[in-house]
Amino acid sequence: MNIELEASIGASARVLLDELKSWTGKTDTSLILISLSVLLADDGPPDMWLDFKRTLLDFRSRQNARIFDLSLADRAALVQLTEYNMMRVVSNLRIDILRVIEQHMPDHFGQIDQSRLVRVVPLKTRLSNAIQFLEHYVTPQPTQVAKRKRRRLTEEDIFRVQDVGKQLGPISFARAFVRSQQVATIGSDHRPVVTGREYFVGMEDLKSHVFPDVEFRAACNRFNQLTVTLDRLLLSSFCEINPENQPCSINLNVETVFTRNFEIFLKARKNVLGGIAFEFRQADILQNFDEFVLARDLIQDRGGEVTVDAVFAETAGIVNLLRLGVSSAKILWRAGAEDMLRIRCEDMKYLQDCGTKFTLCRVDDQMAIDIGHEVGITSFQGFHVDRLLLPES
8 A cells, every 4th residue: 555645635735835925815824733753754554644644634624724745744734723722723633643643653652742743833923934844845855865764763873873982082073063052142122142052962964974874753762862872972072162161051861960971071170060051851850850859969069050951831830940949941932832931921930030041942033032022031042043143244
């Protein structure tokens, strides 16, 4: 059976893109992006794709939606949503898709990022974002990449990364794979002032040079093991990427703090961590809470700061950041965050009054900055901030 043919239920991404470029539709229409590629590309069980199709057909019927085929794993829908029905419609769709995943891929259920599973893009305010997103699907890809069959991440791949790190050494590894992004304060005058820089391993560079045939999605715990290995390489390269000890942040797994590499990192800095903020993902903190408390105390005792990373706007204020004993948190900007940030405004104001500093990250448009200002955020990070920081021509 040709699964891709059987699963096709709508027009192509090209048709949708052309329509949006000349959009004259209703102002309450939203683009809903539905993605199973957060789990896998195209190697799921055949019955799963058919159940996925049935779920989308049922959604189309219930909501009078128009469905578009972006890829086998990614679909889009044009549907009328109001502030009164949006949360219910999106929630019901998420539940239906989660049921499909639980039935066919139960081992991956706990690894799902729901923020990417179903995303809402209101065309009234984010039409340009929708167009930019769809252009990715209609841009021709190199033939050799399109035909290459990708495989799952394995333990041998992690050993391969370790070997690459040994062969290159800290200096060459840093030059080849370590990237950075500036964080800036942007006030009412809209002039960005750089306050720090985050260092991280560029996963796209790593994939293209070390893992051209590997599919990271659906890697689950194996991917977490890979990130711990990358943490070790990043720590080993730190003196090369920040030789002048400028204020910066690095994103780590909680587990990494208890590795030999972190101990060596501490000794190299004479047990002083001033000027460095260590970012830990909120999900990682909650999963390894006891270990996080030990890691937090160790870092803070040596003058470092601790930041909670990857906080969804929906959970801002739900997880008690004050009890976590951290000085700052990074909130992810994504579709729908503008409404949730306003809803959580009072919770965030209370935390800010108590000394917690928020940074809005993954900022890709001016709306993020405007909404951030509404809820008292003046620290931002993302591609839009990068563009604002470019020298004027």
